[in-house]
Amino acid sequence: MPRLSRYLIRAAFLYLLLGFTFGALLLAHKGVPYAPWLWAWRPAHIEFLLMGWILQLTMGMAFWILPRFWQQPRRPNEGYAAVAFVLLNLGIWLVVAGTTFRAGNWALLSGRIVEVGAVLAFAGHAWGRVVSREGV
């Protein structure tokens, strides 16, 4: 498993823990109310699990197992995937700032735009690796 995949997958695991923690706190509060302020964390719970866990894990797995080239570099345009890793995590926290921490709509909007940038950067890396064994 290449280093960038390890970063992406470990980060995804951390978001899984964060998402499950806030999800568990919210669900327990729904059953036995104890902290109404927890509802503010619902958007963060969703963001952590959809973007931080599922999307980030998918990127990590794709970087690892998509077909590699015969010659070096075997995973071309690796820099684009690294940029995607940084942008995705920046975007997640901007969205959380804009929703849970009420930093303003600019944070939510810029977070979403940064996440689009992450996806485009990752596509820039992965597109050329979506090929048959014959390389077409």
Place this chain on the structure above:
Amino acid sequence: MPRLTRCYIKTALVYLALALLLAALLALPYNLPLPTYIRIMTPAYFHLFLVGWVTQMIFGVIYWMFPIVNRARPRGNEAIGWASFTLLNVGLLLRVVGEPLVSLHPEGWFGWLLALSALLQWLAGLLFVLLAWPRVKEKYRGG
């Protein structure tokens, strides 16, 4: 494919079918007589899909395909994997049953079902991460 992975993936497929069946029921017109219990199951639908199907499928594939720890214990402590699988599914089912009950009978004791469900699912996630974390590494080359 290890037995735990087969259980994860088959269970995930069952949850997918259940989630989509529930989605179909939730899409029925409001003038059709449908128990209120079903009408308020939208959060249960989301979690059947995202926890029961997506996350459980991912857990199964990770347990199967990630690099092994070593030859003696290739996938780490299997008992932790079974504990995570059991806790996740018991927790999720408790939620599916308990959440509508809490909405319909907020004065009852059903709320504790949700608290228990929350604890079980959280433990399941924690155990799985503990099990899988050492396998996020380069390919095992012996030694």
